[in-house]
Amino acid sequence: MRFVLGVVVAVGLLGCGGSEVEGVDAVESLDQEIVGGVEARPGSHPWIVSLQQHGSHFCGASLIRTGTREESDIVVTAAHCVYDGTSGLTASAGAHDLSRPGAGVQTVQGQTTRYHPAYNPDTTMNDIAVVKLARPIKFTATVQPIALPSADETVPDNASATVAGWGLTREGGAETSSILMQVFVPIIGSRELAAAYRPQGIDIDPYAMLGAGYKQGGKDACQGDSGGPLFVRGADNKPVLQGIVSFGVGCARPGLPGVYARVSSYIPWINSQIRILSNTKT
Template structure:
């Protein structure tokens, strides 16, 4: 009954123009796995990290230097603070392995809007440096928005279904970019909710979901998106929506020097 009530409120929010972040469903577990995903090795996604609050995974992130992680703004606002956040890097499993490092500071995009999810990006500075190797490595940020239809992949520990089961193992899905113009057209259900700092991706029965927020959308070996929001998960008429890294890259480059 409680899940039904939460779902009803989420649908009402979408109908009234609000958007629902993928990693922060209220009062639902924040762990799990990607919808339609398959198990993968961290060596194939060495930039992927688990962002953990008070010891529990709740969002993803991507390594862009040996002490800077990029994630979604909605993962880094209250109740998240530097003191209650750590990242796990270099492990397929969000619960053990690899390295666990305390966060030193966080910075959220000044133009982030909690209602529209515009500018849904932020950076995390770590207390100690990561040691790069086969399972821990930085990813380059895209400087050009990928074209509509280009292949991309999503990785993370998010749910297999909306409000569904959980897994501790890193999964990924192959998907395709849906350009901002196309994603905001009548072909899909979002309309004017899709803004310049957003990009979409879709594939049949495949998507990011709760617990994947902040994680990477990768195309051509570059970070092109940050898992941001969507209507439930893997609905046919509603692609996953991501912060557009190419549009927000300059902000990240500046922020990593001041966080």
């Protein structure tokens, strides 16, 4: 989902990538576009999770490590994805084509959802949540957790970020993608992000929000990608979860980059939820 001028509008990370496509992550065929995106290479986003209700995808999430075990029962998503309840929620890890789940896909029932206590659905402040699963997801060659940033870690402006998901391939589209898509977008500075959204009557909080996209638009997340991961490679070249798909005005519009929950601002809260909820924290 995506919030537009205080109204909930479905949006999300669609995995849009253009000329910046890195062959290690994208398949060779570029005929499937998601607002400027390409099909992700199967297995290249082993941490991404499809949140589903009664078998239908509605949001993305990210599998995170909870302890030393090679398994986890916690995924991180957007608060607006679970704010209205999650009856029948399941989490599927290891998927690529949702219409043809392979043998390596692990689908687990959701047990408990916790959104940030200061989440505000009108302003989208603190748009982050965790889902405790009924049983752990096992780490395999195609299912792995993504690293979390350090508390209050900052991301340099213009750093290359990647977002992925099964959302719509264009604004106003009728169907989400069954294939996992990705897009490469640069990080936008907080002042530039605030200036872009000020005419829309939307306040940007640099502590809670992170922007990514192009001034000319054309590459963005869209409906169905909410809650999914935006990652930036760290000094060791390993992906780090820096953002969670939160909101925007439309999809891939010029001058209106995507807005993400800034994960580094919520590390203490995430860790507290792991301590309280997880059975795999040792």
